[in-house]
Amino acid sequence: MALKTAIPKGTRDFNPTEMGRRNYIFDEIKTVYRLYGFEPIETPSMELLSTLLGKYGEEGDKLLFRILNSGDFLKDVSQDDFAAKDLAKISGLMCERGLRYDLTVPFARYVVQHRNEIVFPFKRYQIQPVWRADRPQKGRYREFYQCDADVIGSDSLINEAEFVMIMDTLFGNLGIRTNIKINNRKILSGMVSLINRDEMLTEITTGIDKLDKIGIDGVRNELIEKGMTDKEFKKIKPLLTLSGDNRNKIEVMRATFNSISEGQKGIDEIEVILNLLSGYNFKNQFEFDLSLARGLNYYTGSIFEVKAVDVEIGSLCGGGRYDNLTGVFGLDGVSGVGISFGADRIYDVLEALNLFPESVSHSVKAIFVNFGNNEAQYCLQKATQIRQAGISVEVYPEPAKMKKQMSYADSKKIPFVIFVGENEMKNNLFTIKNMSSGDQQTVNFDNIIEILKQN
């Protein structure tokens, strides 16, 4: 029989090495979130489509994975429906559930549903997979993890300052050099007001968002195509390309916005955050970047983005403040701010820079070679004692050829191999080999535990 096995396009298996590396990233993220007082929640993989539809735009609705109803999924589909081939309508009749597309909408649903049990401000983190029926390509998957943290029910800019510290701490701990950028949607609104083009806010935000990719001339062309005049563009161009340190930028912008209160408010917020961070020792660059726009429409205040310095890749983290996340579920007036780390991109950066600690993928410390039934039974008892000391150890299950047992140890990168033959058994001795140095010594059992504990 031909061996035909496959998994759906855009999905992945993870082997033990990859799992060790992925868990390393997730654990580091959890550790930092917890240090700052965030607590975990989880929501179901499937949500009602009534919760998901209309939250991600028309394009997003198309990218939802829908789950066929159980039982007679055709019972509400008429012959006429079928003939009309209205896919949206028919899928609505056949599917009432879909896979979660992000963690933000389920979180908003969670907050509204559990509003009477939650004590606000609610600081939660959530690390779970999401699913999108996107065209798969390098670095883009149909199933991938998001690692979100949000504070909901607090307007305080202390939250923003702490998120900046969280980003700085995580990338510091991982050893990735990054540029942490901050801006404020109110400043973008102010720029738009400056040229009296309030109605173009979305186009201008979207255009600016591409500055990194298409350069300032590209942005100019796009905005002019969308109806901006050359004169108007010349007025905002110097702001988008403003250089200097963060305090300088604040001064220039404050002058620029002297009659635009929304813009002033944005500048005030940035300044408060900078002040809160003034005693903080950054491990990464931290930059007030007037050209940072972030695509998502629901942001209303601070916005964040983190880029790797040494690898050319999309942002490793993004986020911002939103004034009305739960409004769509009928609960108004709940402000929040949150960030999301991109675990897959962080993985790629750590791999590209060779920054994964060797230890993260290999948990087995030693293996007993199997010389036969008697020896194996003896080793099993000794292995139990080693495990009781919290050390991971294996007994090779078969009395196989030495070469096979050693290549097994090698493939699992097990650092120590322990040999107990007839002689050793008789004398209560153990021969232990350090696989990286090749050193071999014959010692008693207490020494074995000591050696394994030390390494």
Next chain:
Amino acid sequence: MALKTAIPKGTRDFNPTEMGRRNYIFDEIKTVYRLYGFEPIETPSMELLSTLLGKYGEEGDKLLFRILNSGDFLKDVSQDDFAAKDLAKISGLMCERGLRYDLTVPFARYVVQHRNEIVFPFKRYQIQPVWRADRPQKGRYREFYQCDADVIGSDSLINEAEFVMIMDTLFGNLGIRTNIKINNRKILSGMVSLINRDEMLTEITTGIDKLDKIGIDGVRNELIEKGMTDKEFKKIKPLLTLSGDNRNKIEVMRATFNSISEGQKGIDEIEVILNLLSGYNFKNQFEFDLSLARGLNYYTGSIFEVKAVDVEIGSLCGGGRYDNLTGVFGLDGVSGVGISFGADRIYDVLEALNLFPESVSHSVKAIFVNFGNNEAQYCLQKATQIRQAGISVEVYPEPAKMKKQMSYADSKKIPFVIFVGENEMKNNLFTIKNMSSGDQQTVNFDNIIEILKQN
């Protein structure tokens, strides 16, 4: 607007307290699996339906959640197909993927797909959710976690002995008293041969499996209904109710099976496992139970089951040896043995017996009360220093009323509250209150870190 939020039937949200408790269980399971040399893998949530269909029986196929194809999902469905309402056929035309129903079939698929990269014996664990369109009821969910470990590519009974130790270690660590039962499918085959009813193996196994629920008379009625004679039942009844210690049972069965080689082989295997475990100090009961049957058809050798002693609930763990798990994907001759812990039932038992450690749900050690902007900025710097010592701490983000801030600390079960008012700031002092004892003291910063580290 009415606040209407809901999640699909049979699914759950988990709040921070529940998450802490669930993660405690998962972490304990991972710790024990790792101690024994198992390494993690993960497979995608969705598999091709061609991988899943036909593996769980007709009933299982109906319980699969199917995912509607993206794009024009009707393109292969003809008017005639629709008119014929052949649901299986139509769902096959509209859906090529389904959600994973268990971890065993995806693991078999993984082994076959990656057979050239895997070094055997392959010891993997896998802790992931699975989905079943079952009717939801108390303790039965449509999305739940399985926690599997398997060794594949080794016939050695050392694997069985180690799995028994793993079960004993986990429940010992969790503080749950259990009865770990072992039997062997070959012994069940032997019993069937004893009454010359080889063709009834499945019915007899299924009948015996219900002994716990319906008692020996219930089993008798069911088997007689299925065609067994009273005389035949009388011959196996004493075996099903055999008491005494494990060695006694072996002796009795060896005599009973004196001319039945399959049965002898089963007894031999049990004896080897008992011998391998003879030097092991059990924390739980360990019983060779001739009435243990396990429903799943693919087991061919040892079978395991763990029951709680102090709580009436289904089994907390089950497993066994299978000779040909990957055969269905065309790779023959790969023997394996594995177990699966039921995290939801373990949760219920820990809760019923009040065995969850208090600490598992609460990670925040201290919170700074917010007296105003100046104080908060100062506290933020001190919080950073505390976090650098690895201690989780919060700064309340708003200068809210004291009562509100204290009730927040209380709701998150934060054990220490730190007050820094104008006076404390001036004198570089910190007032810290132990929330459980009510004790309050004013100390310098080094003391704060010491107090938090000690507790």
